[in-house]
Amino acid sequence: MVPAGGGEGAATAPAPPVPGQRAAPAERTGGAADAGARGRTEVSARVVEKIAVRTAAEQPAVRPLGGRGPFGAPEPARAQARLSGDTAVIRLTVALAYPVPLRSTAAGLRTRVAERVEELTGMRVPRVDIDVSELVRAGRVG
Numbered sequence: 001m002v003p004a005g006g007g008e009g010a011a012t013a014p015a016p017p018v019p020g021q022r023a024a025p026a027e028r029t030g031g032a033a034d035a036g037a038r039g040r041t042e043v044s045a046r047v048v049e050k051i052a053v054r055t056a057a058e059q060p061a062v063r064p065l066g067g068r069g070p071f072g073a074p075e076p077a078r079a080q081a082r083l084s085g086d087t088a089v090i091r092l093t094v095a096l097a098y099p100v101p102l103r104s105t106a107a108g109l110r111t112r113v114a115e116r117v118e119e120l121t122g123m124r125v126p127r128v129d130i131d132v133s134e135l136v137r138a139g140r141v142g
Contacts, residue, residue: 043121048081048088052128055116056094061105063095063136088117091129098135106130 056062057076064074078093092113096105114125 043083043123045081045083045088048083048090048117048121048123049079051117051120052079052081052090052092052113053077055113056092056109059109059112061097061100062109063097065093065095066134083123086123088121088123088125089127089129090114090117090125091131093131093133095134095136096132098137102132106132 053076056079062077064076065078066074068074077095080091082089090113092109094109096102110128110130113128117123117125
């Protein structure tokens with residue numbers, strides 16, 4: 001059974017808007033001009049720290065730290081981030097393979113961590129301090 005006036009070819013009027021309902025996507029305006037009106041994204045220091053630790057762990061000269069993390073697994077590195085607006089300053093503690101050239105290895109790590117945090121968060125990273133807490137001989141694993 002077909003309702004009266006609802007058969008094929010019958011025009012249907014759009015339903016009236018419900019009070020307080022959001023506008024349909026076609027009615028919304030978009031673009032960079034009103035991006036600030038829609039809201040903003042805040043990145044926490046913890047997220048920046050996790051990105052820094054993960055990036056450090058991906059580097060060939062970085063070894064797991066001697067201690068254990070909160071779940072008993074070796075920590076790949078430790079990071080602390082201080083945020084101020086769209087700027088992050090990071091302190092990274094790592095263990096490095098022995099023997100590696102410390103100065104150039106730390107410089108490469110510093111650059112890579114800053115680039116990766118900037119890439120993923122959009123924050124500026126003017127400084128990454130590297131603390132080498134230990135040198136790990138080739139035979140030691142985690």
